[in-house]
Structures are given as structure tokens and as C-alpha cells.
Amino acid sequence: MKKLMEFSPELLQNLLSLDSSTYTQSSTLTDEMSVSAARVWSLRRSLFKKWVPSDPSKLEDVAIAKFLTCNSACQRSFTLPDDDLHRSILLRMRRIIGDCFSHHLYGHNILTHAQCVERGRCGPGASRKTPHTSYYKKMFAGPMSSTSSTLYKFYTKGIEMSPWFSAEAIRSLHYGLPIYLEGSSLSTVPKNSETNRTICTEPSLNMFFQLGAGAIIEDQLLRHFNICFKTRIVNGVTYDQPSINRRMARQGSIDGSFATIDLSSASDTISYGLVEFLLPKLAFSCLDSLRSRRTSYGGIDYELNMFSSMGNGFTFPLQTMIFSALVVAVYEELGIAPNKSIRNRNYSVFGDDIICVRNAYDVVCSTLAACGFTVNYEKSFNSGPFRESCGCDYFKGHDIRGVYLKGIDNAADVYSAFNRLSRWSVISGIYLVNVLLYLKGLVDFRPIPFDEDDAAGFKMPTDQLTSPKRDPYTGALIYRALVQRDRQHKVSEADIDYNSFGHLACAIGGYVRNDKYGVRVLKPTYKVVKRMTPCWDHVTHAGLTSRDFYYLWSLL
Numbered sequence: 001m002k003k004l005m006e007f008s009p010e011l012l013q014n015l016l017s018l019d020s021s022t023y024t025q026s027s028t029l030t031d032e033m034s035v036s037a038a039r040v041w042s043l044r045r046s047l048f049k050k051w052v053p054s055d056p057s058k059l060e061d062v063a064i065a066k067f068l069t070c071n072s073a074c075q076r077s078f079t080l081p082d083d084d085l086h087r088s089i090l091l092r093m094r095r096i097i098g099d100c101f102s103h104h105l106y107g108h109n110i111l112t113h114a115q116c117v118e119r120g121r122c123g124p125g126a127s128r129k130t131p132h133t134s135y136y137k138k139m140f141a142g143p144m145s146s147t148s149s150t151l152y153k154f155y156t157k158g159i160e161m162s163p164w165f166s167a168e169a170i171r172s173l174h175y176g177l178p179i180y181l182e183g184s185s186l187s188t189v190p191k192n193s194e195t196n197r198t199i200c201t202e203p204s205l206n207m208f209f210q211l212g213a214g215a216i217i218e219d220q221l222l223r224h225f226n227i228c229f230k231t232r233i234v235n236g237v238t239y240d241q242p243s244i245n246r247r248m249a250r251q252g253s254i255d256g257s258f259a260t261i262d263l264s265s266a267s268d269t270i271s272y273g274l275v276e277f278l279l280p281k282l283a284f285s286c287l288d289s290l291r292s293r294r295t296s297y298g299g300i301d302y303e304l305n306m307f308s309s310m311g312n313g314f315t316f317p318l319q320t321m322i323f324s325a326l327v328v329a330v331y332e333e334l335g336i337a338p339n340k341s342i343r344n345r346n347y348s349v350f351g352d353d354i355i356c357v358r359n360a361y362d363v364v365c366s367t368l369a370a371c372g373f374t375v376n377y378e379k380s381f382n383s384g385p386f387r388e389s390c391g392c393d394y395f396k397g398h399d400i401r402g403v404y405l406k407g408i409d410n411a412a413d414v415y416s417a418f419n420r421l422s423r424w425s426v427i428s429g430i431y432l433v434n435v436l437l438y439l440k441g442l443v444d445f446r447p448i449p450f451d452e453d454d455a456a457g458f459k460m461p462t463d464q465l466t467s468p469k470r471d472p473y474t475g476a477l478i479y480r481a482l483v484q485r486d487r488q489h490k491v492s493e494a495d496i497d498y499n500s501f502g503h504l505a506c507a508i509g510g511y512v513r514n515d516k517y518g519v520r521v522l523k524p525t526y527k528v529v530k531r532m533t534p535c536w537d538h539v540t541h542a543g544l545t546s547r548d549f550y551y552l553w554s555l556l
Contacts, residue, residue, distance in 0.1 A: 005442045007408040009048055015434040016047065023430075029395070031384050038395040039402075039428045046402030050192045060188045063196035064297060067186065067309075070268035074305035074372065078273030085333065085363070086370040092329035093322075094278050100220040100321060101283040109282040111216055113151075113209070116290070117158030120212035123313060124520055127204035129179045133520035135511040136491060138204055140167050140502025144178040146205035147292055152178050155205060167501035174497040178205055182301060183292035184311065190406060198268070200295050200311035209290045210313025217317035225324045226340040227349060229317070239342055241350045242390035248348055248355045249389035252381075254397040258346075259361040260387045262379035263368065266352030267310045270319055271372050275307040278322065287314065316351050324349040326371070327356050330363050353389055358382055411443040412455035412482055412526055419454040423541060426548045433555050440556060446528075448481050449536040450546060456481035461546040462536050464553040476532040484524045488516040 017025075023040040024033070033041065053059070080087050103110050122138050129145040132138050146152055159165045181203050188196035202210065221227040231240040252258030263269075276284055291308055294301050308315040327347045331338045336357060339346045348355045356364050361382040365375045381387050385396045393401040403420045407413060418439040425431045440458065447465055448457035462468060462477070469478040491503055491512070506512045537546035 004408075004411055004414065007414075007442060009051065012435060012438060013048065015438055016044065016432065019432045019434050020044070020430060029386060033395075035396060035398045035400065036428060036430060038398075039400045039424075040430060042393055042395075042400045043402035043424065046404050048193060048405060050190070050404045050406050052190045052407050053193065056190065056196065059190075059194070059196045062194070063188045063191070063198050064186070066195065066265065067198040067268060068302065070265050071302065071305050074269060074271035074307075075273045076271075076305055078271065078277040080277075081370045086367055089326070089329045089333050089363075089367050090277075090370070092332055093325045096224075096325040096328055097278050097321060098280050100217075100224050100325075101280050109280065109286075110220070111213060111283040111286050113154040113286060113289075114158055115216055116209045116212035116286070117155055118212070119215040120208040121215075122204070123207050123211060126201065126520075127207050128181060128185050128201045130204040134489065134517035135509070136499075136502060136506045136517050137489075139208075140171050140499040140505070141174075141491075141495075141497045142171075143175045144171070144205055145181055145203035146178040147181055147183055147203055148289065149178075149180065150289070151205050151209060155208070163501050164505055167499055167505055170499045170501060171497075178203075183294035183296070183304070184309070186295045186297035186302075198310060200292065200309040202292060202311055202313070206290055206292060207313050212313075213287060213290055214314035214317045217314060217321055221317060221321055221324065225321075225328070225349070226342065226345070227320060227324060229350075234342055241348070244342065244345070245348050245350050245353055245355055245389040246392045246394075248345075249387040249392065250394045250397055250399070252355070252358075253385050253387040253394035256358055256383065258355050258387070259358050259364075259382035260380060260389045261354040261356070261361070261364065261368070262376045262388070263352045263354075264374040264376045266319055266373060267308065267312075267315050268306050269373050270307045270315070270322065272305055272307045274322075274371055275318075278325075287318070290314070320349050320351055322371075323352065323354050323368075326367055327354065327360070327364060330356070330360050330367055334360055334363060336360060350390060355389060408442075410526065412484070412524075414439055414443045415446070415457055415482065416455040419459050422459070422549065422552060423544075425552055426544060431552055431555060436552075436556055446480060446482060448479055449477070449533045450539040450541075450549075451533070451535070452481055452531075453483070456483060459549070460553050461550050463546075463550055471532055474532070474534065476534045477536045478530065478532050480528050481531050482526050483529050484521070485527055487519040487521045489519060490516050 020040045023037045026041060029038060029041055080090055101109060101111055122135050124133065126133050127138060127145060130138055130143055132142045156165070156168060159168060184200035184202045186198060186200055188198050191197035218229055227241055229241060231238060248258045249260050252260065291312060292304060294303055308318060327349065328338045331347065336359070346357050368375055379388065387394045391401070392399050403424055405417055408417065418436060421432055422436055446457035447460050450459050452459065470476065471478060492498065503512065506517070511517060539545055
């Protein structure tokens with residue numbers, strides 16, 4: 001393979017300015033802009049916004065400082081506001097959330113340790129003191145970690161009537177009882193060019209319980225708010241929550257009916273006192289026993305005033321429930337009927353991505369502040385023709401989202417950047433010829449079909465192939481794609497710590513194939529593989545065909 005030529009972000013930025021020179025260089029988006037000008041504005045702003053610098057240590061320092069600031073701001077006790085409006089809304093929130101944690105027929109608490117064990121699972125990454133990332137190694141053939149011996153007792157009690165109990169007996173025979181820790185460990189991952197994102201790595205058994213609790217909360221989100229994290233089909237139409245948010249945000253950008261609200265460090269500002277106030281006592285007690293009470297960074301332990309940080313398995317569904325209850329409580333207080341039907345709903349929440357009707361925007365924002373959250377008003381919109389939600393930026397009904405580059409370190413990064421920018425060009429009608437020619441010259445010319453992965457090569461129509469090769473038997477077009485190498489480990493009965501019952505549990509759960517388990521890769525490597533396709537020109541992106549790309553490629 002051709003060696004990657006040196007990449008210059010400054011040169012790419014200059015080429016982008018050259019390709020888009022006919023459009024205004026305004027640093028702000030204005031209502032009077034055309035959609036094309038808004039697209040260019042968005043791309044210029046986004047292209048290097050998430051670029052990871054060569055020395056990210058300063059970004060880590062910024063992220064850790066912000067995390068500690070948020071943690072200090074979280075109160076250990078919560079006091080109701082003095083004004084009648086917010087006091088009434090918060091009491092409504094507590095009633096709504098209380099209903100979520102009670103059985104709809106029998107009234108008893110649905111969030112118990114036994115239920116968490118039944119719904120428990122592992123996350124895809126490493127846990128603290130448990131370096132392995134595969135399900136088999138973390139649960140059945142490696143050390144286990146926990147903040148409490150009580151959790152381990154609940155765990156063994158919950159699995160004692162199943163083959164899983166035998167699997168744990170074999171695991172403990174080789175690795176002993178769980179390693180007991182004070183809490184999580186704090187680290188950072190890349191976020192954007194200004195700061196990193198903090199994440200707390202939880203002990204493995206805590207994570208197992210937390211994800212079980214998260215699954216239970218997700219059930220109640222569906223039951224009480226009709227919010228579903230999974231893709232579902234209703235009356236023949238496929239839905240997921242992000243797509244519902246996007247649809248409502250788009251509508252808001254057209255007629256102003258909906259507002260979009262963004263929060264700063266939402267998960268790090270869910271205070272212990274707020275959760276204790278809102279949740280029923282039994283449900284709170286259960287979640288409190290699953291969380292890490294402390295986190296460590298740089299050899300120093302910090303007490304966590306935030307209830308659940310990023311990295312905790314129930315953080316995302318819990319914050320979705322809190323914000324959903326907040327919006328519904330505001331609606332009830334203002335006399336607005338909450339509508340949770342899929343097609344006609346008038347509010348939607350996905351994590352900290354909040355959408356409400358325009359008339360409730362101010363009260364929702366002030367109530368969020370009363371709960372200790374910080375509204376990011378630069379990214380929250382209640383007027384004008386712009387809205388953003390769940391990865392889409394809408395201007396007058398058009399998605400003007402730009403392209404984000406995090407780094408160009410290998411050929412796969414170049415192919416991915418090229419394909420995303422070429423797709424942006426075709427959708428916008430603004431052809432970035434100089435930008436694409438520069439990227440095209442950095443690596444091997446590797447044509448691939450449109451339904452391949454963006455990082456596999458250059459996506460182009462068959463009309464532009466100079467020497468297409470076909471399989472003599474099927475007529476399918478042959479190509480060579482750059483693909484990521486799979487990292488797997490094979491389980492053998494000859495392994496000293498081989499766990500037959502654990503292997504069976506993984507097979508039933510779909511975590512094993514041909515006695516091999518997938519391993520999470522932080523720094524992937526790539527290889528070139530030969531592939532064939534009978535439908536080269538099939539474009540998976542809605543609304544586009546291969547003919548849309550023909551003119552662009554004729555310029556390259």
C-alpha cells in the first residue's frame with residue numbers, strides 16, 4: 001500500500017476557503033442567509049472542531065478541572081425552591097417519577113437487586129481491575145471487581161438456580177472473590193479541539209448491576225413516556241428516539257413550533273440530593289448501592305457528589321427519565337397536554353437532548369436551573385430558523401450539518417474524510433473540488449461501491465471506473481477494500497481457566513462465534529481484502545443515487 005503522505009490541516013482549511021469563496025465568510029449564522037450559505041458556514045465551523053491536537057495533555061487538564069468543578073457544585077442535599085412555580089413543578093416531577101418505579105398493577109417497587117441481576121450485562125469496554133473487554137473474560141475467565149461484598153452476595157443469590165452459578169464457581173476457583181475497591185477511576189477520551197470528555201471506569205460487578213438497572217429504567221421510559229432507546233416498527237414504519245428528535249427539530253426550524261435545549265455537562269451535574277429527592281426511597285436506595293461513591297485520578301481519591309457520572313451504566317436512562325418528567329411536569333403546570341404518541345408527540349427527550357414546545361421553553365430552562373443543571377444557551381434555540389438535535393443541524397428545514405475530522409493518521413481516515421465530504425458536496429451542490437483532489441492524492445486510489453464502509457476506499461459510480469473487473473461466473477464487480485482487522489481470542493478446553501458453563505452462557509447470549517470472542521480495539525489496524533458486489537451503484541444514503549455523484553467525479 002502507498003504510504004500516507006503528510007497531511008496539513010492548514011492547507012485543507014485554505015482549500016476549503018478557496019472552494020467556498022463565493023459564499024460569505026460570516027462567523028455567525030444569520031436568519032437572512034440562504035441554505036447554501038448556511039451549509040458552508042456550518043462546514044467551516046465543524047471541519048476541525050473535533051480535531052485532536054498532537055499534545056492532548058492540556059485538553060485532559062481542562063476536562064478534569066471542569067469535572068471537579070461540576071462535582072463540587074453538586075449538592076449532597078436538595079432544597080425545594082422558594083417560589084411557588086418551581087416548587088410545584090418539582091413536586092409534580094417527584095410524583096411522576098414515583099409512578100415510574102411502582103408496579104402498574106401491584107404498586108410495589110420494581111427496581112430491586114434481584115431484578116438488576118436478571119437484566120444485568122457487561123459493557124463493551126474494560127472495567128476497573130478487569131482489563132479484558134470480552135464478555136467471556138470479564139464474567140467467567142478473569143478477575144471481578146466490586147465496591148461492595150453485598151453486591152457479590154446479591155449476584156450469587158440471583159444466579160444460584162441457573163448454570164451461571166456453576167460458571168461463577170469455576171471462575172472464583174481460578175481468580176478468587178471479587179477485588180473490592182473504593183470506587184471508579186477517572187480518565188478522559190477525545191471530545192473536541194478545546195477539551196476532552198471525562199469518563200469514570202466502573203468496577204465490573206457494579207457495571208453489571210448498573211446496566212441491569214438501566215434496562216429496567218428503559219422499560220419504564222417506554223411505558224410512561226413512550227421513549228424507546230431501541231429501533232422499533234410501528235404500523236410498518238421504523239422509528240428510533242433520535243429520529244423522532246430530529247423530525248421535531250426539523251419542524252421547529254420551519255415553523256418555530258418546537259425548541260431544542262442543550263445542557264452543559266448534564267451527566268456530571270445530576271446531584272446526589274436531587275436524585276434522593278425525586279426517587280422513591282427503595283428505588284433510590286438500590287441505585288445508591290450500585291454507584292461508585294468515590295473516583296480516583298492521579299493517585300488522589302475524590303468523593304462523588306454527582307450521583308452518576310459518564311461511565312455509569314444507568315446514567316443515560318436515568319437522566320432521560322429526569323428530564324422527561326421535568327418537561328411533563330412543566331406542561332401540566334402550564335396547562336399544556338403532554339402528547340407522547342410517536343407521530344404527534346409534543347415533547348421528546350434522549351439523554352440530555354431535550355425538545356419542548358416553544359411556549360414552555362422559558363419555564364423548562366428555569367426549572368432545569370432550579371435542579372442544578374446549566375443550560376447551554378449558545379446551543380439551545382427557541383427562535384429563528386435553526387435547531388439542532390441528535391447529530392443534525394436544521395436551518396429552515398434543511399440539515400446543514402458539516403463534517404467533523406478528528407484526525408488523519410492512516411489511509412482509512414483519508415477515505416472516510418473524502419467520502420463524507422463528497423457526500424456533503426453532492427447534497428449541497430457545492431463541489432469541493434480542490435479539497436477532494438488533495439485528499440485523493442494522499443493515498444492509494446481504491447474504488448469501492450457506495451454501500452461499503454466509508455473508510456474502505458473511494459466511493460464512486462461504475463461509469464467512472466476505468467477498468468472494472470467482473471467475476472466470470474456471477475458477473476459481480478470485483479474490488480479490493482481496506483477493512484479493519486478483527487481482534488478476537490479463541491477459547492480452548494486446554495486453557496487452564498477454561499470455563500465450560502461460562503462458554504455455554506456466552507453462546508446462548510450470542511457473544512461467541514466459532515469459539516471466538518470479539519475484543520475491543522482502541523488502535524485498529526487494517527488489511528486489504530478482495531470482495532464482490534452485484535449492486536455497486538446502490539446508494540444507502542436516503543435521497544441520493546449514483547448519478548448524483550457522476551458530475552462530481554467528472555471534475556476530479
